[in-house]
Amino acid sequence: MFGDGEHDDGPRVHxxxxxxxxxxxxxxxxxxxxxxxxxxxxxxxxxxxxxxxKIQTVLTSDYPECLESQREDEEVLDGEDEEQRSSREAFLNISLHFLRSMKQEELAERLQSSKSI
Structure with missing residues (x-):
C-alpha cells in the first residue's frame, strides 16, 4: 500500500x-x-x-543564665542585612500565628512585645 516510500509509523515518541x-x-x-x-x-x-x-531564649529571659546568650545574639543581629531581618520578621509572624492557634496567648504577647526579636 505504501509502495511510494512514504508510510506512517505513527507518533515518534520513542x-x-x-x-x-x-x-x-x-x-x-x-x-x-x-x-x-x-x-x-x-x-x-x-x-x-x-x-x-532565639524565640525560646527570649521567652525564658526571666532566667539570668539566658541573658548572656541573649546579649551575644543581639550583637550578631546588629550585623544583619535587610533580607535577613525581613525573613526573621516573617518567621516571627508565623510563630505568633501558631502560638495563638495553640491558645498560647500569653506567650504570643510576651514574644510580640519583646524588644530582642
Whole structure:
C-alpha cells in the first residue's frame, strides 16, 4: 500500500526526548530540581530551628543564665542585612500565628512585645 516510500509509523515518541531548560532531558531536570529542593529544605529547617532557639531564649529571659546568650545574639543581629531581618520578621509572624492557634496567648504577647526579636 505504501509502495511510494512514504508510510506512517505513527507518533515518534520513542525517538523524541522531552527537553527542559538548557537542553536537559526531563529526567535530568527533575533530578536537578529534586536536589535543589532537598537543599532548600535543609536551609529552611536550619533557619527554623535557629529562630525557634532565639524565640525560646527570649521567652525564658526571666532566667539570668539566658541573658548572656541573649546579649551575644543581639550583637550578631546588629550585623544583619535587610533580607535577613525581613525573613526573621516573617518567621516571627508565623510563630505568633501558631502560638495563638495553640491558645498560647500569653506567650504570643510576651514574644510580640519583646524588644530582642
Amino acid at each position: 525517538q523524541q526526548r522531552s527537553e527542559g531548560p538548557g537542553g536537559q532531558s526531563a529526567q535530568q531536570h527533575q533530578t536537578h530540581l529534586d536536589s535543589i529542593f532537598m537543599l532548600l529544605e535543609e536551609n529552611i529547617v536550619t533557619f527554623v530551628k535557629n529562630e525557634l532557639k
